Amino acid sequence: MKKVLSAVCFVICIIPLQSQALPLLAIDIQPIQVCNNSGGDCANSSMELFEGIGDKIWSQADIDLNFLSWLAVDDSSILNSANHGSYTANANPSIVNIWFIEDLASCGGTGSTATLFGCGGGNKISVTDLVFSFNGGIGRLDTISHEIGHVLGLGHNDFGAGGGNNLMTSGGSRTVPSSINDINPDGAGLSVLTDEQIEEARSSDVLYRVVPAPATLWLVFIGLTLLRLRGNLTSKQLLVKQI
Amino acid sequence: MMHRLALAYLKFGFVLVIASVHATDEIALPPASENYYSPASAYLLTLTMIGAPEDWAANGSEAVFKKIQNGQSEQLWSQQLPHSYRPKLVIVSDQGYLALFDQWINVLGPYAIMVFSPSGDRLKSLSFDDIAKSVEASRANVVKKAQIGSWMESLPRIAASSNIVEVAVAGKVLSIDLETGSLSQN
Ligand SMILES: [Zn+2]
Numbered sequence: 001m002k003k004v005l006s007a008v009c010f011v012i013c014i015i016p017l018q019s020q021a022l023p024l025l026a027i028d029i030q031p032i033q034v035c036n037n038s039g040g041d042c043a044n045s046s047m048e049l050f051e052g053i054g055d056k057i058w059s060q061a062d063i064d065l066n067f068l069s070w071l072a073v074d075d076s077s078i079l080n081s082a083n084h085g086s087y088t089a090n091a092n093p094s095i096v097n098i099w100f101i102e103d104l105a106s107c108g109g110t111g112s113t114a115t116l117f118g119c120g121g122g123n124k125i126s127v128t129d130l131v132f133s134f135n136g137g138i139g140r141l142d143t144i145s146h147e148i149g150h151v152l153g154l155g156h157n158d159f160g161a162g163g164g165n166n167l168m169t170s171g172g173s174r175t176v177p178s179s180i181n182d183i184n185p186d187g188a189g190l191s192v193l194t195d196e197q198i199e200e201a202r203s204s205d206v207l208y209r210v211v212p213a214p215a216t217l218w219l220v221f222i223g224l225t226l227l228r229l230r231g232n233l234t235s236k237q238l239l240v241k242q243i
Numbered sequence: 244m245m246h247r248l249a250l251a252y253l254k255f256g257f258v259l260v261i262a263s264v265h266a267t268d269e270i271a272l273p274p275a276s277e278n279y280y281s282p283a284s285a286y287l288l289t290l291t292m293i294g295a296p297e298d299w300a301a302n303g304s305e306a307v308f309k310k311i312q313n314g315q316s317e318q319l320w321s322q323q324l325p326h327s328y329r330p331k332l333v334i335v336s337d338q339g340y341l342a343l344f345d346q347w348i349n350v351l352g353p354y355a356i357m358v359f360s361p362s363g364d365r366l367k368s369l370s371f372d373d374i375a376k377s378v379e380a381s382r383a384n385v386v387k388k389a390q391i392g393s394w395m396e397s398l399p400r401i402a403a404s405s406n407i408v409e410v411a412v413a414g415k416v417l418s419i420d421l422e423t424g425s426l427s428q429n
Pocket of ligand 1: 146150156168169170171266267268
């Protein structure tokens with residue numbers, strides 16, 4: 001009886017604790033792989049999204065990256081050397097298109113003499129294959145997350161950006177992680193988002209609030225209660241896990 | 244699962260009409276060729292990118308090292324470097340030693356410092372982790388305090404006729420002995 005009361009008390013105590021965290025927001029991202037007219041020579045041939053990296057970076061802002069199923073477009077005219085303006089935004093304004101192409105001429109305006117990894121803005125992102133060959137093939141792990149930041153309203157020098165360890169600092173000054181283990185708060189503490197950046201990004205209309213389904217909450221409730229009754233977790237362990 | 248869509252759907256999809264800046268993620272290309280002299284102009288290193296600009300990331304650069312005497316230059320050695328694009332900073336000593344700092348790209352990699360003898364032998368190759376250990380700082384603290392690239396707080400400097408390079412790292416001054424490649428903390 002004491003154990004049952006303790007378990008019930010635990011659930012009553014834990015639910016208010018959960019409500020103190022920032023509500024989880026999400027962004028829907030539509031990956032589009034561009035190929036030539038015959039469906040060959042496709043960009044991002046391994047269909048790499050660096051999703052684990054992106055989720056870790058954006059978890060600093062309690063934002064979940066939700067990548068939709070891949071689409072493909074066979075069009076040689078936009079596979080190489082096009083401008084970011086050649087790529088369309090999604091018909092649904094709450095979905096961000098991310099176009100994978102071989103290379104880009106520019107992000108808009110004048111042509112670029114730099115190595116161009118990606119552009120972001122106007123609810124769309126374009127990413128070049130140079131992202132995947134970067135750093136001896138490890139990849140430029142933070143470009144997709146950086147461009148998502150632009151879509152969410154963040155710039156290279158605002159809301160506390162500008163330091164080498166910040167996600168939104170410009171490409172020539174930012175230190176790019178070579179591993180998920182160097183992303184803030186771990187290791188070298190790279191790809192940092194400041195409190196100001198988090199506040200600004202979370203105000204974007206592109207984001208939506210993730211509401212856990214009642215069934216999910218119920219399953220969590222039953223699972224935790226059973227664990228408590230079996231004595232697999234002490235109250236202290238449960239609290240630590242929640243924190 | 245891959246869906247193939249009619250091209251027209253995406254080409255003529257709804258384009259959002261919002262005032263926005265299309266911001267980039269890019270790195271400026273290095274110069275096609277650049278010269279570095281020792282303090283008294285006794286030695287010269289020339290870094291030259293290999294091939295066309297679109298191939299520079301993969302091809303890297305070639306280093307050509309020359310001794311200069313009485314207005315005449317004599318090539319001592321040349322070699323292709325392992326750095327992505329090329330090293331970011333270069334120091335040449337008046338005794339013909341050479342130190343290369345970082346890669347053109349900002350990553351915490353194996354080529355933080357590379358030291359060469361006057362005959363072109365690689366005396367030492369130090370990684371970012373080696374640097375952090377040598378100044379007894381956490382990797383995160385080294386990056387946080389960096390002003391130049393990923394770990395340097397100051398530009399590396401060498402005095403005329405010296406073989407000791409000094410550079411500030413995480414609030415400390417790191418000395419690099421070019422004759423041995425050894426690090427010490429001031
Ligand atoms: Zn940017």
